[in-house]
Amino acid sequence: LPSGPGVERFRSIPFLLYRECRLAIPNAKQINERLSAFSPHLIHVATPFNLGLYGTSYAAKHHIPLVASYHTHFDKYLEYYKLRWLEPALWKYMLxxxxxxxRVYVPSQSTMELLHNKGMGQLEIWSRGIDTDRFQPKVDRNAVWKKWGVHADAFVILYVGRLAPEKGIDTLLDSYLQLPDDVRAASVLVIAGDGPLYKVKTAADLGVPEHAVHWLGFVKGPELAELYAAADVFLFPSTTETFGNVVLEAMASGTPVVGANEGGVKDNLIHGNTGLLCPAG
Known part of the structure; x- marks a missing residue:
């Protein structure tokens, strides 16, 4: 976020299991001073940890109405980091x-149903929208792929997102490798994003030609929008989404989506109509 009169910054440290994700270190004195000066009528907490705890505490102490937004299925992440045994404790804490x-604002119907079944109340859907001036189908396909060193005459399979275990990166790579030989030979896999699994396997590791797999790193803005519009299909195997903005970004760009029939992804795709939903994994 940009600095400005409405933004307070805090020191942070890398999260042990995922160094690209940073944990804020709240400064109680700074928070109390800023909130007292601002004198809020409502407090909205967007994270259940660290800063969020200070928000709930301040709301309770000063009798200010509190709302929260739920963005991440932390419970589903645990199995990817061999911490499944923590799940009961995590849900106790979340409740x-x-x-x-x-109110607890959730991005999708599937998320609402999950939280309701866990015993959480006061749920309401606060969905997401896409900037259709930015994400739209018109693009010079050949120019885009030439810029990234991708053969423009190939069938381009695109993934956009964080590169972490919970995003199903293994499934992404396996899906590409399991394509029929003639289909795979005519296709390239383009992976846009960063995270602990960036370049986890090279083309040589996968046993495919060097030009077949492209790791682009972090891409944003107009360059990202161009990728969506220039691709032939968007492949998104993640089963842990509460919503999945990237699915809507691809659809707004006129690019068909193949996604996992789980979580927020299944809320945004109509199988056989606006995309294809596949069993998890």
């Missing part, structure tokens, strides 16, 4: 954290 919220 405790949200207990005084006037």
């Amino acid at each position: 405790w954290f949200h207990r005084h919220c006037e």
Whole structure:
């Protein structure tokens, strides 16, 4: 976020299991001073950890209405980091954290159903939208792929997102390798994003020609929008999404989506109509 009169910055440290993700270190004195000066009528917490705890505490102490937004299925992440045994404790904490919220805003119907079944109340859908001036189908396909060193005459399979275990990167690579030989020979896999699994396997590791797999790193802005529009299909195997903005970005760009029939992805695709939904994994 940009600096400005409405933004307060805090020191942070890398999260042990995922160094690209940073944890804020709240400064109680700074928070209390800024909130007292701002004198809020409503507090909205967007994370159940660190800063969020200070938000809930301040709301309770000063009798200010509290709302929360739920963005991440942390419970589904645990199995990817061999921490599944923590799941019961995590849900106890999540229910405790949200207990005084006037509303808990969730991005999709599937997320609402999950939280309702876990015992969370005051749920309401707060969905997402896409900038269709930025994400749209018109693009010079040949120019885009020439810029990235991708053969423009190939069938381009695109993935956009964080490169972490919970995003199904293994499934992404396996899906490409399991294509029929003639289809795979005519296709390239383009991976846009960064994270701990960036370049986890080279083309040589996968046993395919060097030009077949392209790791682009972090891409944003107009360059990202061009990738969506220039691709032939968007492949998104993640089963842990609460919504999946990238699915809508691809659809707005006129690019068909193949996604996992799980979580928020299944809420945004109509199988056989606006995309294809596949069993998880």
